[in-house]
Amino acid sequence: MEQKSIAVLTSGGDAPGMNAAVRAVVRAGINRGMRVYGIYRGFNGLLNGEIEEMNLRSVSDIIGNGGTMLYTARSEEFKKKEAQERAAEFCRNKGISGVVVIGGDGSFRGARALTAAGINCIGVPGTIDNDIACSEYTVGFDTAMNTALQMVDRIRDTAQSHDRCSIVEVMGRRCGDIALQTGIAVGATAILVPEIEYNIEKDVIARIVNTQKTGKKHFIIVVAEGVGGVRDLAKYIEQRLNIEARATILGHVQRGGSPTLRDRVVASLMGYKAVSLLDRGLGNRVVVMHDGKITHLDINEALDMERVFDEQLYKVAMSISI
Numbered sequence: 001m002e003q004k005s006i007a008v009l010t011s012g013g014d015a016p017g018m019n020a021a022v023r024a025v026v027r028a029g030i031n032r033g034m035r036v037y038g039i040y041r042g043f044n045g046l047l048n049g050e051i052e053e054m055n056l057r058s059v060s061d062i063i064g065n066g067g068t069m070l071y072t073a074r075s076e077e078f079k080k081k082e083a084q085e086r087a088a089e090f091c092r093n094k095g096i097s098g099v100v101v102i103g104g105d106g107s108f109r110g111a112r113a114l115t116a117a118g119i120n121c122i123g124v125p126g127t128i129d130n131d132i133a134c135s136e137y138t139v140g141f142d143t144a145m146n147t148a149l150q151m152v153d154r155i156r157d158t159a160q161s162h163d164r165c166s167i168v169e170v171m172g173r174r175c176g177d178i179a180l181q182t183g184i185a186v187g188a189t190a191i192l193v194p195e196i197e198y199n200i201e202k203d204v205i206a207r208i209v210n211t212q213k214t215g216k217k218h219f220i221i222v223v224a225e226g227v228g229g230v231r232d233l234a235k236y237i238e239q240r241l242n243i244e245a246r247a248t249i250l251g252h253v254q255r256g257g258s259p260t261l262r263d264r265v266v267a268s269l270m271g272y273k274a275v276s277l278l279d280r281g282l283g284n285r286v287v288v289m290h291d292g293k294i295t296h297l298d299i300n301e302a303l304d305m306e307r308v309f310d311e312q313l314y315k316v317a318m319s320i321s322i
Helices: 018-031 042-048 081-094 105-116 141-161 177-186 200-212 230-241 261-279 299-304 311-320
Strands: 005-010 035-039 051-054 096-103 120-125 165-170 190-192 219-224 245-249 285-290 293-298
Touching: 005 018, 005 042, 005 081, 005 261, 018 035, 018 096, 018 261, 035 042, 042 081, 042 105, 081 096, 081 105, 096 105, 096 261, 105 120, 105 299, 120 261, 120 299, 141 165, 141 177, 141 219, 141 245, 141 261, 165 177, 165 230, 177 190, 177 219, 177 311, 190 200, 190 311, 200 219, 200 230, 219 230, 230 245, 261 285, 261 293, 285 299, 293 299
Parallel strands: 005 035, 005 096, 096 120, 120 285, 165 219, 165 245, 190 219
Antiparallel strands: 035 051, 285 293
């Protein structure tokens, strides 16, 4: 019987834990008697033939590294039907019957297109924002939150020393999960997320004033990237309340760093699950976490889902941040 061959790529924004997922795919595939190829630079690399056969030692000592050893890119060209057919033909010429695609929703659309072109693909959710509706957890989220937590804790030290209000922007254009959970963990006076409309007087100024009445003189405001305007907010607070205010944008520091234990374990489980699905001849699936368990969904069903923000957790945060 001909030896089965599969490949793995990372696409879109990098996320801590992607290397752990790649490692799991390579090792699980080889353990099942497969040939496993690494595709460099996402779908662009697939179109350009940037591919290398992996062995057990190819992924040694990468589980604790941030970023992705396979590099990553966003591919406009791959959105074209001709490019998708060309990529599928390349896979067939290499004997590759399946591809594990690690990334976000855009990467999953690419996986769906490649499956339609005849190459089975399995998506693994890797994005720090935790913004994939079909999965309650995405690889990289825990590390990003812990990085944000460490940075805000350091900012608090100087805010407290100067009786200052610090407004900190964390990542999350469309999803406020990093802001919400980081805000709870640092005891933020206010948390602003794109999912919840806010009133600056009621949800920021009044909360600071009420906290001042209890004797507190320094404040942390956590703002999701999708809300923005942190510098203007700092100016407004300073003028409105006559307290020193500073804005800090954490930016891409949240993407890097050694992945946490949770991200390493979840990524490993998801990578292993993806290989088991390809080994069964399945494609057009996304590996997801549901009720704390690793399972899988049809990719079309997954992409059609609408993400639900945890408003109850937000209410809890507002109740205890006083």
